[in-house]
Amino acid sequence: MSTLIINIKELLQIREPNVIKVSGEEMKTLPSIKNAYLLIQDDTISDFGPMDQCPSLTAEETIDATGKIVMPTWCDSHTHIVYAGNREQEFVDRINGLSYEDIANRGGGIVNSAAKLQNTSEEELYNQSVARVKSVIKLGTGALEIKSGYGLTTEAEMKMLRVIKRIKQEFPIEVKATFLGAHALPKEYKENKEGYVDLIINEMLPQIAKENLANYIDVFCEKGYFSLEDTERIMEAGKKYNLQSKIHVNQFNAFGGIALSVKHNALSVDHLEELNDDDIQALKGSSTMPVALPSCSYFLSIPYSPGRKMIDAGLPLALASDYNPGSTPSGNMNFVVSTACIKMRLTPEEAINAATINGAYAMGISNAYGSITKGKKANLIITKQVPSYNYLPYSFGENLIEKVLINGKAVE
Ligand code: NIG
Ligand code: FE
Numbered sequence: 001m002s003t004l005i006i007n008i009k010e011l012l013q014i015r016e017p018n019v020i021k022v023s024g025e026e027m028k029t030l031p032s033i034k035n036a037y038l039l040i041q042d043d044t045i046s047d048f049g050p051m052d053q054c055p056s057l058t059a060e061e062t063i064d065a066t067g068k069i070v071m072p073t074w075c076d077s078h079t080h081i082v083y084a085g086n087r088e089q090e091f092v093d094r095i096n097g098l099s100y101e102d103i104a105n106r107g108g109g110i111v112n113s114a115a116k117l118q119n120t121s122e123e124e125l126y127n128q129s130v131a132r133v134k135s136v137i138k139l140g141t142g143a144l145e146i147k148s149g150y151g152l153t154t155e156a157e158m159k160m161l162r163v164i165k166r167i168k169q170e171f172p173i174e175v176k177a178t179f180l181g182a183h184a185l186p187k188e189y190k191e192n193k194e195g196y197v198d199l200i201i202n203e204m205l206p207q208i209a210k211e212n213l214a215n216y217i218d219v220f221c222e223k224g225y226f227s228l229e230d231t232e233r234i235m236e237a238g239k240k241y242n243l244q245s246k247i248h249v250n251q252f253n254a255f256g257g258i259a260l261s262v263k264h265n266a267l268s269v270d271h272l273e274e275l276n277d278d279d280i281q282a283l284k285g286s287s288t289m290p291v292a293l294p295s296c297s298y299f300l301s302i303p304y305s306p307g308r309k310m311i312d313a314g315l316p317l318a319l320a321s322d323y324n325p326g327s328t329p330s331g332n333m334n335f336v337v338s339t340a341c342i343k344m345r346l347t348p349e350e351a352i353n354a355a356t357i358n359g360a361y362a363m364g365i366s367n368a369y370g371s372i373t374k375g376k377k378a379n380l381i382i383t384k385q386v387p388s389y390n391y392l393p394y395s396f397g398e399n400l401i402e403k404v405l406i407n408g409k410a411v412e
Contacts, residue, residue: 003040003408004059005070005382011036011048012071012389013356015371021289021361022353024314030349030389038070040378043407048372063403067385069392071352073142073173073404074333074381075359075370078246078270078291080147080180080324081136082129082163083113084120087325100300100327101224101252110184113325114152117160126163132323133167136331137411140401142173142379143370145246145320145363147218149180154204157181161213172406173379176363178246179205179214182226182234197230201237209241215364216267217243221257228260235264246362250274252302262286268318268362272305273297280313289362290315292354293322294339300327307344307354318358319351338396348390378408 014031037054039047047055090103090112103109117125133144146164151157161177168175181200189196208214217238221231235245244267249257251271259282261269270291272279283290292305307317319340323331333355340351360370368377382403386392392400404411 001042001408002059003061003063004057005038005040005063005065006054007051008036008038008065008070009067010034010069010389011038011372012069013352013371014048015357015373017373017375019357019371020366021316021358023316024311027311027317027350027353028347030352036070038372040405040408043378045372045374045376045378047374063382065382068402069383069386069389071381071389072356072369072371073379073406074140074355075143075363075365076136076141076321076323076331076333077145077268077318077359077362078293078320078322079144079331080149080322081132081144081331082125082146082148082160082167083150083325084117084125084128085113085325086329087112090326104224107187109326110150111152111187113150114156114184114186117150118153118156122159122163125159126166129163129167132331133171136323136333137171137173137404137406139332139334139399140381140404141331141333142404142406143175143360143363143365144173145176145178145216147178147180149183149218152181152184152186154199154207157204158207158211158213161208165213172409174365174369174377176215176365177213178216178218179208179243180218180220182219182230184220184225193230197233200234205237205241209243214243216246218246218248220248222248222251223253223255228256231257232260232264235261235266239264244364246270250279254279258282262288267364270320271296273303275306275310280310280315283310283315284313289318289358291318291320291362292340292344293320293328294343295330295332295336296322296328297343298339299329304343307340307346311346311350316358316361317350317354318362319354320359320362334392334399334401335396338393341393342396348393351393352389378405380405
């Protein structure tokens, strides 16, 4: 099957195959070709270039992209898209004055979602999650990392990870699974945190590894959740099963979790709303990708991660949605990119780099996703007619996507 896209107003984010992430100054540019063509063979980008060099071949399908931008789909490297029910009542409680912390302290929050998930069948959990997956694909997401962490028992964590596996098998987008048993302390372990960390390490991890249900391991490293010591124990246990870590850190407090994650060669550190100069120093020269989640800051009214400062310090930065029922009930990466420009002062080029190639890096897939590169998967966004790519983040809340191609096929 071949598809030829012609008369593309601008083909964005063209990268050499060896570029797996971009940092600092490099993030300011978004290599592109104006008036371009792109050829897809089966599921792969096979050729592209200026329109005046377009080969005269008869493709099985031709798409005219006059006035439209073509770019890689978003790589959303941090989601909790598999969950049961919702937490709309907590949303109202916060409007009425309770904080995220108050709600968690009175038994709401993550353990509220865990109770719902434990009482939901695997089939029903799959159905609820699939509706969200379909909706984010239509919004231009072509790769998703999905975490467990709303189970908090061995059985329920396994249920979540099996649902993620099924999504992986049944959808054409790339999916990576992350085990987040250390998301919150279940009620039964309220006075016995060590016992719960032991359960994660000695019972959950071996079973998950045996069934090959996870690609990465995560910990919510935060005051009132899991300490540096807990986080280190879990990262080390993960390594025994070849699970690299992606850590929730610095959401509410900065206390050394970033340096610890870098020391353990974490693939990413995510949230970073509270970030100090030591954290920035720890990330410099490392292979760990900082990931900002601006929709979470928007929804919880907490500070935005200082993305401007990180990029100016020469660091790379990725953007992800954090789609989850408590802090970010949205997986719209277009909104994430806009919000990063509006609230974090990223330029459109920086935000698009952060949500494509750097997002791909933060989920370990930038060899095959995240840019327009020959041989990479043909996961593409074709926009509506727009004046320029700046117009995409500028028009926040608008849906300017006309078509999404996943593995070369249009999503219906
Ligand atoms: O990434 N911070 C930890 N976990 C999620 C939110 C969890 C929840 O409130 O359900 C997050 O924001
Ligand atoms: Fe999260």
